[in-house]
Amino acid sequence: EIVMTQSPATLSVSPGERATLSCRASQSVSSNLAWYQQKPGQAPRLLIYGASTRATGIPARFSGSGSGTEFTLTISSLQSEDFAVYYCQQYNNWPPGITFGQGTRLEIK
Amino acid sequence: EVQLVESGGGLVQPGGSLRLSCAASGFTFSSYAMSWVRQAPGKGLEWVSAISGSGGSTYYADSVKGRFTISRDNSKNTLYLQMNSLRAEDTAVYYCAKSWRISAYMDVWGKGTTVTVSS
Numbered sequence: 236e237i238v239m240t241q242s243p244a245t246l247s248v249s250p251g252e253r254a255t256l257s258c259r260a261s262q263s264v265s266s267n268l269a270w271y272q273q274k275p276g277q278a279p280r281l282l283i284y285g286a287s288t289r290a291t292g293i294p295a296r297f298s299g300s301g302s303g304t305e306f307t308l309t310i311s312s313l314q315s316e317d318f319a320v321y322y323c324q325q326y327n328n329w330p331p332g333i334t335f336g337q338g339t340r341l342e343i344k
Numbered sequence: 345e346v347q348l349v350e351s352g353g354g355l356v357q358p359g360g361s362l363r364l365s366c367a368a369s370g371f372t373f374s375s376y377a378m379s380w381v382r383q384a385p386g387k388g389l390e391w392v393s394a395i396s397g398s399g400g401s402t403y404y405a406d407s408v409k410g411r412f413t414i415s416r417d418n419s420k421n422t423l424y425l426q427m428n429s430l431r432a433e434d435t436a437v438y439y440c441a442k443s444w445r446i447s448a449y450m451d452v453w454g455k456g457t458t459v460t461v462s463s
Contacts, residue, residue, distance in 0.1 A: 269449035271389075278439055278453040279381075279389065290451060322389055329447030332403055333379070333391040 237261050237328045241321075241336035247344040250313050256339045258306040258323035267327035270299055270308045273338075274319045282321075283308065310341075318343050346370035346452050348440050353457030360430050360461070366423040366440030366454055374398070374418040377446040380425050382436035383456075392438070393425065396446050403446065408434075430461045 238261040248254045258268070266286040271279035281290040283299035286306060296311040310317055323336040352364040366378070379394040393414040394403045402414050413426040423440050437458050441450035 273389075278455050279450075280453070281449060281451050284449040284451075324389075324449065326447050326449055330403055332394070332405055333447070335389040335391065338388045 236332075237264060237325050237334050239323055239325055239334050239336035241323055241339045243339060244337070245340045245342060247342050248313055249344045250315060252313055252344075254310040254313055254317075254341055256308040256310075256321055256341070258301075258308070258336050260304045260306075260325055262328075263303045264325040264327035266302045267325060268299075268301070268306050269324045269326065270297075271322045271324065272317075272319050273322065279322065313341075315343075317341065346442070348442065348452060348454035350438065350440055350454045350457035353438065353459045355460045355462065356430055357463050358431060358461055361426070361428045362430065362459060364425040364427065364438055364440075364457060364459070366425075368421045368423065368442070371442070371452075373416075373421040377443050377448070378414075378416060378423045379441045379443060379450060380414065380423075381439045381441055381450070381453075382434075382459075383439070384433070384436045387436075390436075394443075394446050395423070401446060427459070430459075432461050435459060435461050 240259045242257045268286045270283040273279045287299045320338045347369045349367045380392040395414045411429045415424045437456040439456045440454045442452040443450045
């Protein structure tokens with residue numbers, strides 16, 4: 236099973252600043268990497284797929300990069316609504332199945 | 345509007361059974377793979393099971409293999425998860441999610457249904 240490791244566990248950033256979240260895979264997942272945003276009491280929302288393609292309706296301040304084992308989600312200028320938990324997910328290794336990172340909590344500094 | 349609505353959650357005793365449903369609308373249900381993903385209280389996301397658009401292929405996480413069964417009724421645009429031999433560690437919010445193929449990202453999620461396994 237591919238293990239996805241996200242860092243940091245918690246990131247404190249001020250509104251208007253840039254946030255950089257990392258995700259590492261235990262083996263190569265090519266570009267088969269997605270990012271999700273989850274707010275308290277809500278379902279996850281797809282942000283990025285294919286490591287760098289924004290999903291429909293996602294603002295341009297969200298960008299993804301990387302391939303192989305190292306990936307980054309960047310939020311260029313944080314808005315109040317961006318403070319949430321972010322998960323990466325690989326979908327390269329099938330079977331046995333999809334695996335998620337443990338999440339990064341983005342909080343207001 | 346593409347929508348997924350889960351139902352069937354509740355409180356069940358250890359060893360008991362429950363069947364979750366996910367009603368889909370706004371897209372051609374049979375053309376898409378579907379998954380169940382769960383989230384234990386205060387924890388991260390865990391993929392549980394997936395099924396192909398036709399229903400002919402199914403996959404399970406090791407943690408539920410042999411206890412849970414995923415199925416779908418394309419005539420009713422509904423996804424199911426039959427959960428047997430439930431354990432305390434199955435307590436979670438269960439989400440259904442849509443993807444364009446069985447091993448892919450999930451672009452639409454339901455709001456979830458809560459399953460609590462406790463005596």
